[in-house]
Amino acid sequence: MARIPTAELSRYLLSGQLTRRGCLHLRRYSITSPIPQSRRSFSTSPTTPPSPEPAVVVxxxxxxxxxxxxxxxxxxxxxxxxxxxxxxTVPGWDLTVGIEIHAQLNTPSKLFSPASTPSSGKDVIPPNTCVAPFDLAIPGSQPLFQPTTLIPAIRAALALNCQIQPISRFDRKHYFHWDQPSGYQITQYYHPFARSGSVTLYPRDGIAVEDGGKVEVGIKQVQMEQDTAKTLAQPNSTHYLDFNRVGVPLVEIITEACINRPATAAAFVRKVQILLRSVDACTSGLEQGGLRADVNVSVKKMGTKELGTRTEIKNLSSFKAVEDAIIAERDRQIRVLEAGGKIEGETRGWSLGATETRRLRGKEGEVDYRYMPDPDLGPVVIGEDLVQRLGGTMGALPDEEVEVLIIKYGLSERDAMALMLMEGRLEYFYGVLEELERMLGVEAVEGGEQRHAILVSNWCLHELGKLAEAENVIVGEGAVEEVDVTSQVPEQDLAAILFYLHQKKVTAKAAKDLLWDVFRGTISTGGVTEQIESQDLWYKEISEAEYIVIADEVIKGQEKVLQDFFKFKHGKSKAYPQGKLGFLVGKMMRAGPEQGKGMDPASAERVMRARIEEVYIPRLEGRE
Missing domain, CATH: 1.20.5 (Single alpha-helices involved in coiled-coils or other helix-helix interfaces)
Incomplete structure (x- = not known):
């Protein structure tokens, strides 16, 4: 597609086809003519629509x-x-996926200017306030590399098992688009700062069953680059631009084309997010916008050596979107090839809830971007002493941490992975656990007492999860913004609640009510004990007679269940109906004593078993 030279661009501005209004604080572009098919260039002739794909009856x-x-x-x-x-899998076809992940580095300044980076928190930053002259491409301004951005970048590369290059260089990647004021992006195409890494995925990471016990994904390179502006679409073909994001430092992680299952691709993106968060390299995760994933998809007939033509799906915003988009694009390509068509190299898009990818533009190659060394930036020299220092201070990586959670604390793989994935939740878990162990005077040891650690895990994940679900905010396109419940429930208060629950001094219901009170702020920090005293929530177990009354009420109308116990006693069934006993005990527990009293599951089971064996089975025997 033809590009408009700089001299001709002014004619577009004067003719009204492209108008620009505003000043430094806010630039507004109004497109009064149709936007061309390619987002990176304008054409002086009408855009040629893509050729229709071959129709398939079924x-x-x-x-x-x-x-x-x-x-x-x-x-x-x-x-x-x-x-x-x-x-x-699709019988007879092989899928090949390569992934590019852009992660925003956790730095106070931008990559080539001293301007501060916009906060990733919930505070609203006014548009175009975190900018410097170079970010806006003001004539005469030059880039000044900020060395502090290297620290999280190196930590990210080390977490991905990459080899840090002693010398790296910056290149200009040229393209014209309104979100790039200088007309080029500064990146590290030819000489990145890290190469030859790998990430190992296990079944607990969510890889496809067909991939077996583990998958090793090769990392081709990791490069530093600057982000673009944020485009905010408005009615009437108007777009607002927020330049706060221009120049924000990113790392681009490029994998080898070695992934063969959609679920494994999603697992890889999830694992990278966990790795970057564990070394404090990334500001936020995929759903919060601090990490973006592009996937390259190609298919070929099974047994064919040469890879098929690839297409790229841009800006996937969730792990589910990664898997679903790959499946949709794989099946689309198979449909086209089976109908005798040809796959075109192109960039495609994906929307939440979609069933098909959509064409965005033709795929641009190296020649279009006209890569060249940036003449205003010198080489980046990274000393081995810095690499060793950062590598020695990273602490345990996620796989090691998961092993500790499973072996020492007795957590399931699923719960261990959930703690790792949820931002800030693992640190919160350890804080509550440490406080609870201080109160109990015990410590979880490998192969020893682990019950209290599992209790803390369950509440940090499931009970706090219920609070989050009640407070979550629905944002654009149905996405959910999670509320940070851990900031509203102090570690010492949750530990106090779990201490009394662990010691059976309050019921589970009372403990959950206390948690809600802490969350809503009706209990001051450190006031859990006072709340229990004032509301008289101390656990008082019901009497034996009350257990019997509840058991008899539950057994009414359960003749079919009682028949299983009768058959076991008379040898007509070999296995004791423990599941049916648990069913009846569960109904007892749900019957619920009055406020301030509670039932012990072991006592409830003992009473229920005794009533069945001593009262109800003899009654059945008397009927025969």
């Missing part, structure tokens, strides 16, 4: 679904197997 995905449904109805495939086969 969509390929529908064929797969129909086959899976038929297999399920015939009893030859379970629901789980159908899902795995349908989503992760």
């Amino acid at each position: 969509p390929f995905r529908k064929q797969l679904k129909d086959q899976a449904k038929a297999a399920k109805l015939s009893g030859h495939a379970s629901k789980k197997k159908i899902k795995k086969t349908d989503n992760q």
Whole structure:
């Protein structure tokens, strides 16, 4: 597509096809003519629409679904197997995926100017207030590399097992778009600061079952580069630009084309987010916008050596979107190839809730970007002493941390991974656990007492999760902004609640009510004990007679359940119906004593078993 030379651009401004109004504080571009197909260039001739894709009578995905449904109805495939086969593999075809991840570095300044970076928190930063002359490409301004941005960048590369290069250089990547005021982006295309890394994925990371026990994803290179402005679309083809984001330091993580399953691709992005967060390199995660993922997808006939033509899907904003977009694009490419068509190298988009990718523009190559060394920036020299210093102060990486949580504290893999993934939750878990252990006078040791650590984990994940669900805010396109509940529930207060619950001095219901009171701020910090005293919430176990009354009420109308116990006693069933006993005990617990009293599950089970064996089975025997 033809580009408009600088001299001709003024004619567009004068003719009214492209008008610019505003000043430094806010630039406003109003597009009064249709926006060309390519976002990176303007054309003097009408944009040629993409050629229509070959039509297929029965969509390929529908064929797969129909086959899976038929297999399920015939009893030859379970629901789980159908899902795995349908989503992760397509018979006769190989999928190849490469991923590019852009992560915003956790730095106080921008990459090439002393301007501060916009906060990643919830405080609203006014547009175009975090800018310096170079960020706006003011004539005469020059880039000044900020050395502090190297620290989180090196930590990120070390977490990805990369080799830090002693000398790296910056290049200009040229393209014209309104979000790039200088007309080029400064990156490290030819000489990045890190190369040849790897990330190992395990089943607990969520890889596809078909990938077996582990997958090693190669990292081709990690490069530093600057971010662009933020475009805010408005009605009537108007776009507002916020230049706060221009020049914010990023690392771009480029993988080898070695991923073959959609679920494994999503697991990789999730693992990278955990790794970057564990070394404090990234400001926030995928859903919060601090990390963005692009995926390159290609398919080929099984057994073919040469890779197929790849397409790129840009700016995926969730782990589910990564997997769903790859599946949709894989199936689209298979449909085209099976119909005799040809895959075009292009950039495609994905929307939340979509079932198909959409074409954005033709794929641009190296020649279009006209990479060249930046003449205003010298080489970046990284000393080995700095690399060793940062490597020695990173602490345990996620895989080591997960092993500690599982082996020492007795957590399940699922809960351990959840603590790792949720921002700030692992540190909060350790803080509550330390306080609770101080109160109990115990410590979780490998193979020893772990019950209190599991209790802390359950509440940090599940009970605090319920608070978050109640307070979450729905933002654009159905996305959910999570409230930081840990900031509203002090560690010492949660530890106090769990101390009394662990010691059976309050009921689970009372403990949950106390948690809500702390969350709402109706209990002052450190006032959990006073609240229990004032509300008389201390646990008082009901009497034996009250247990019996509740048990008898629960057993009413459960003749079918009682028959299982009768059959076991008379040898008609070999296994004791423990599940049915648990069902009845659960109904007892839910029957609920009055406020201030409680039931012990062990006592409830003892009473229920005794009533069945001593009262209700003899009654059944008397009927025969």
